[in-house]
Amino acid sequence: MNGIEFFHYPCDGGPSLAWGLRVDGVDLRARTAWATRELWRPELEDQFEDQERESAELIWRQHDGLGVLDLPEDPLGRAGARGTAGRVPVLGCSCGIGRCWALTARVESTPLTVTWSSFRQPEREQWGELPLGPFVFARTAYETALRSPVLLTADPLGPAPAGLGV
Numbered sequence: 001m002n003g004i005e006f007f008h009y010p011c012d013g014g015p016s017l018a019w020g021l022r023v024d025g026v027d028l029r030a031r032t033a034w035a036t037r038e039l040w041r042p043e044l045e046d047q048f049e050d051q052e053r054e055s056a057e058l059i060w061r062q063h064d065g066l067g068v069l070d071l072p073e074d075p076l077g078r079a080g081a082r083g084t085a086g087r088v089p090v091l092g093c094s095c096g097i098g099r100c101w102a103l104t105a106r107v108e109s110t111p112l113t114v115t116w117s118s119f120r121q122p123e124r125e126q127w128g129e130l131p132l133g134p135f136v137f138a139r140t141a142y143e144t145a146l147r148s149p150v151l152l153t154a155d156p157l158g159p160a161p162a163g164l165g166v
Contacts, residue, residue, distance in 0.1 A: 018065030056165030
């Protein structure tokens with residue numbers, strides 16, 4: 001089983017909070033950056049040429065947490081008004097409009113588990129399913145983490161690591 005932690009952190013230095021999450025102690029944004037790095041390469045090589053730092057920051061910060069209004073109606077993946085049954089946004093866009101560049105996952109729940117799989121970037125359908133997950137969480141731990149997110153004073157992501165850029 002994977003571990004999950006939901007957290008809130010300040011968004012854009014203002015009073016609003018974003019929903020973030022960690023899987024097995026690693027921010028999902030970091031996992032997504034590494035999973036999409038090679039997919040970004042064809043787009044960014046021409047744009048950034050020798051500017052590895054700029055491309056690294058773009059990849060690293062491509063997503064943000066979800067805003068309160070962007071949270072799925074049903075984080076357990078059942079049918080809802082904001083999408084097809086089972087597919088929910090798990091990360092939003094760094095511009096603050098969650099559905100602009102959302103990362104989605106198929107979320108399936110049983111009485112004992114919640115599984116996240118088939119991660120996709122809807123704005124890049126050509127990427128297909130991303131090399132991320134699947135993650136299987138104990139349902140009780142998942143629901144507890146969702147009900148009691150940790151409140152952080154700053155965005156925990158930090159700067160992009162060396163070697164991430166193109």
